[in-house]
Amino acid sequence: MxxxxxxxxxxMKFLSRExxxxxGHSLCKCSIVGMGSLGRSExxxxxxxxxxxxxxxVQEKEN
Incomplete structure (x- = not known):
């Protein structure tokens, strides 16, 4: 397992890089997180x- x-x-790493x-690079800090069975290592x-x-x-600018 x-x-x-x-x-x-x-x-997931490969898809994120692609x-x-x-x-292009993100304008803010970001992370991809596995959920469900991957998050539980099952x-x-x-x-x-x-x-x-x-x-x-990120806060939206007014007009």
Whole structure:
């Protein structure tokens, strides 16, 4: 199971880097976090891919 967890993490890192290549560097601090079975370290080859992008708080400008 540890090998599968590392493979999922590597896949998340790869996808994050590919998105950054396309969209450019983030203007604020950000993090991609695995949720569900990955977050609990219970992932299997048939688990879904649940993750969330966390962004540093940004306040909107008025007009």
């Amino acid at each position: 540890e090998k599968i967890i590392e493979q999922y993490k590597d896949m 998105c950054e290549k396309i969209m 992932i299997t080859p048939y688990s879904d891919f649940e993750h969330i992008a966390l962004l540093e708080g």
